[in-house]
Amino acid sequence: MHRFAISLTLLLIICLLCSGSAIGQERHYELSGTVTSQSGETLPGAYILINPGNRTISADDRGRFSVSLPAGEYTLQYQYLGMEQGVQQVDLRRNMNLRLQMKVKATGLRQVEIIARPSTDVNSTNMGSTYMDVKLLTKMPALLGExxxxxxxxxxxxVVNAGEGTGGFYVRGGSADQNLVLLDDVPVFNSAHLFGFFSVYNPDILKSYTLHRSGISAKYGGRISSILDVKLEEGNTERMRFKAGISPVSAKFSMEGPVTQKLSIVIAGRAAYPTYLLKMFNSDNIKNSSADFYDVNVKAKYRVNENNSLTLSTYYSADNFKFPYDTTYNWTNALGSLKWDHQFNSNLSSTVTLAKSVYDNNVEGIAIGEEFNLNSGIDFEQAKVDFWYTGVNNNTMEFGGGVSNYTIEPGKLEPYGTSSLNPRILQRDNGVEYHAYVNDEIRLSPKLSVSLGVRYSNFSKIGPTDVYLYENGRPRSETSIxxxxxxxDGKKVQTYQGFEPRAAIKYSxxxxxxxxxxxxxxxxxxxxVSNTAAITPVDVWKLSNRYLRPQVADQWSVGYFRVEQDNSYEFSWEVYYKLLHxxxxxxxxxxxxxxxxLEADLLHGDGVAYGSEWMVKKNKGRLNGWLSLTYSRALRKIAGDTPQETINNGDWYPADYDRPLNLNLFANYQLWPKWTFSSNFTYTSGRPMASSDSWYxxxxxxxxxxxxxxQARMPDYHRLDVALNYDFNQGKKVEYTGSISVYNLYSRRNAYSAFFRHYYGSPVQGYKLAVIGVPIPSVNLNVKF
Structure with missing residues (x-):
């Protein structure tokens, strides 16, 4: 840590000495602003081309941008997917703050070119962050029509999907729980519907989503692999608009628009009803099963005046799944956030956020003699304040802090009926976390920029609770207590704290x-705490305590990034190395x-993850899409004090999410003005598993x-999905869109899990379980008016 700080200090001194003369040659001014639609909704990720200089910058997740330029006259061309290109002349003789408004593009029949915004900003210090176009998302092949x-x-x-029928994903050698999944700044503890076939995000009201894998700002914390930041639409201020959609297994409806001149609202709901499809199978186990879910989003924004606004965002979902003879699963998510946005002046703004996320899970045993209810869940509360400062000294600063409270219900077993089970209630898990951060991006010269930040976090595990003491020299177990x-109640049990430095540098x-x-x-x-590779409804979240130490990750990344002059192509190559503790x-x-x-059955060790990532993306033309390729490794080492607390004799072994090769190809082609064809191919190495080589x-x-x-691997995973999309009425008041898609086109039976059996007189045989082994066609129709 000290060596890193010294090296960074020397680097900055050299940079300042090298760039000082260049900075002082001419007077620079700050050109900042916000990009919005005509309805006043901010457009995160909009990109602005500045001439002369042919310089491209991107708006941040709040639609704001800032750039330092020499005095002079400039032409700004700003673009956003689905919007008409805007042009504005600027005579920069002082610091200026602009408001750039964009109109919705009316697509005519002759228009066959697709334009997507670049996901890479070569002029900022951001790296390892990918912004996804929501409009392009709707063209991707869908499973079950969604x-x-x-x-x-x-x-x-x-990034690798945890597998079919799961809602988790792995990022750069990390587990599924090491990703912070957000919905309007509120953590989501189970992002899956129907065991992962749907996600909690309703695509009809998505505004933007960004995945951060490296170079993460100090304002983000709490997870060591990635941040998935998803924002919902805020509601337009022009007129009420409606959307509806239907597929063979789901239906949805949403509305957004003004209630008054100052108040806008978004309401959306979805429901899935696949039970009738299950009854078409020959197997009695499947035929007598049932499944369904529903979710509701309500978001309201009240614009108090030009400098103040209040935003309330809420979400609720409920899932049900029943096996016919033994088990029923039910889980719910309830999220909410209240934000106050305040603009002090053109340079300084703030957001105060109150957030709450409640995840509740219930497993019910219905077999005769084994009836029970098993409840678990988590209650998360947070209050925080964030500030943004755009200064005249070529810098953009973020700073703030907050407090979070965790209450976890690890398990409550209540037998009923004829059950012979004994009731059991585990103690609640309580904790409080404080954080503060500052992050400053400094432009030292036209070619050189640095971003420096630090985050401080303090966590305390608090009572009421019981802490077991174990006999020294013996493996921890119930017999060694x-x-x-x-x-x-309220007594501190264990405290962990530390600084989290962040630094990035960009050279053009x-x-x-x-x-x-x-x-x-x-x-x-x-x-x-889970014995599966992905997040499932029966998993239990656990806070750090006396024996369960916080996970810590140090990551180094370096990369090359290029965007062509007309933004038609972009290329990135990034190499990373992570140490995990x-x-x-x-x-x-x-x-x-x-x-x-539980701590007696948990082991701790070190990890290492490293890899190389390539991505080529085409943004313009009738054909667009991307090709991504990753080679990576994720290894673990558990060497305890006793053989019972050691894995693989203390040697390095592949983590459950070690998938060395990962290839993805997405293509979207405009066949005719109203027709598009898209395909998505994915290939990944098989997941590691424990293999049997003998029997006893x-x-x-x-x-x-x-x-x-x-020590062994499942078969490699690969799959091809295709979709044909049709726009019935482009540019009309009432728009109809429809698609036909096929998931798993060539019937690949990818292994979800493996098991072994021995039959006398023959070697041990391995078998695989495939969740989806046939093509799944689906059709959906959407209307917008």
């Missing part, structure tokens, strides 16, 4: 390309559900013998 944010994110470099410490090779490098440290005080794994035969001494007999029973942790 386009999906999580599935589209999995097509980006360094020697004493119990009792902590009263020319107007179209640059080299960037970054370093970041991040901490995570909440972990998902206090990584979680489990003892053989660990009991994770309703275990009061025990009391007349035959068991498979496993030689080590993750």
């Amino acid at each position: 386009v999906d944010v999580i599935r589209s994110v999995s097509s980006l470099p360094g 020697t004493d119990t410490l009792v902590y009263e 090779l020319n107007e179209h390309s640059s080299i960037k490098a970054s370093y970041s440290r991040s901490r995570q005080y909440i972990q998902l 206090n990584q979680l794994d489990y003892k053989d035969g660990a009991v994770l559900v309703l275990n009061p001494a 007999r025990y009391y007349g029973h035959i068991f498979a013998n496993y030689t080590g942790r993750n």
